[in-house]
Amino acid sequence: MTRQPPAPHASPLSAQGDRHFDGLADKFAASLYGGPRGELRLALLDRLLPEMLALHGQPVLDVGGGLGQLAGWFAERDHAVTLAEPSGEMLARARESLAGHEVSVLQTPLQELPEVAPGPWSLIACHAVLEWLADPRSALATLASLLTPGGQLSLMVFNRDALRLSNVVKGNLEKALADRLEGKGLRKRLTPISPLTHGQIEAWSAENGLAIREVAGIRVFADYLREPPQSDADRERLLALEQRYCRVDPHWRLGRYLLYTLERPTRPPEEATA
Template sequence: MSDHSFDGLSEKFAQNIYATSKGKIRTAVVWRDLEQGLAQLGDRPLRILDAGGGFGFFAQKLAALGHDVTLCDLSADMLALAKEQIAEKKLTDRIRLVHCSIQDLPVHVHGSFDLVLCHAVVEWLAEPKQTLAGLLNYLKPGGLFSLLFYNRDALLFQSLVVGNFDYIRAGLVKKRQQKLTPTNPQAPADVYKWLEEWGMPLLCRSGVRVIHDYMRHKEDQHKKFSDLLEMELRYCQQEPFVHLGRYMHLLASKP
């Protein structure tokens, strides 16, 4: 297994991930957590690293607040889309684009950061724990780590609910891999253990899409979206719902 690049899929990725009901929920939940983290870091310009950030959806939002962001990605197509959007928003002076993998960051990026983002990357990595451990070297003491990952437990639960038992017996591995379906989802318990090993206490954790994917009538994902979003934000940090999220978002601090 090798790390995944989204070359040739940038426009489809942007449309599927952020321009849909599930994407809007993801944005709302993660951004609320990030606002909590930004408040803890104080009212000052921050140095931020967005590792594997694609076209920089959150990088652009953070830069618009006055922060300096370094955005790296393995996909040249993603960075081309990022460059176009950044120019349109007049954020060129605030965002530095780096074309490289996370593992190759030391060749291109130096110094330390107040906030490191790694969103929806872990599930595409061949060696997720090792890669994240290296990434944390960029985090300042007192800095925050924002980690969003595809939740293996939620994938298993949804597969059980819909009766996809052959898929479960196959170890949640599909015979034909879809291009936008993550290949290496992680169990939250494993990720918690990693953070504990690294001495990274959690500031907050949220489930992303704790309701959306389980709705019996899929048309309600759109027809009742405002109510759905309200309920997602209400229950995403509560047990037992937090661990039903298709994605998990963790915000951890470096002592």
């Protein structure tokens, strides 16, 4: 009897080449939200979002909403939230965490939102999504197309420059010199496939008629510590440092994530300057 070759493993990438997280919800939750770094990220967002956004209970489209933390934050502040997420496993976890909240859920990738949830929206949140897409530039154009004039996009991206510095700190000098920073999207590794720079966000925002109104760095110090803080007092000191410098140049530029408020102006730039 002839032995058949083993079936090839299913690709962890979508047909568009994007990284989705079916089969990785537990690792995703533990790596990105579990432990001190995840707590710090959420604590910083809790302070920064009300400072950086004009919030008045408007409906929110949460793009790539993952496990539902951000959707829950907005729902608790009386926003009607629509959460869009391509991974069925992540969406099931989000439904569990959002029980009791008024949140609508859509299982759909970002690329299909113009057909599924066209809006236009006065507030869109897209946190830690573009870095997992094969074509983040087109994705930002899609998000811009969903905004109403005067609408805000809360965008958070994984910072390529911070990833380079982190590799240098760890001694990965050859990798940093070669600029081999992207993940491959294989197995269970969670290095983003498209880490982004501030310069890219500036250029792509301008291409799509979006103005950068606010910017901050998320975890500008924490990821470079030799050892994480061991005591509650040290964790409080680290949070105080992060809060003090997260919007101060040059520190924000080396945040592990870069958090933006982008706005579609109510008038075209040429009219506004006439």
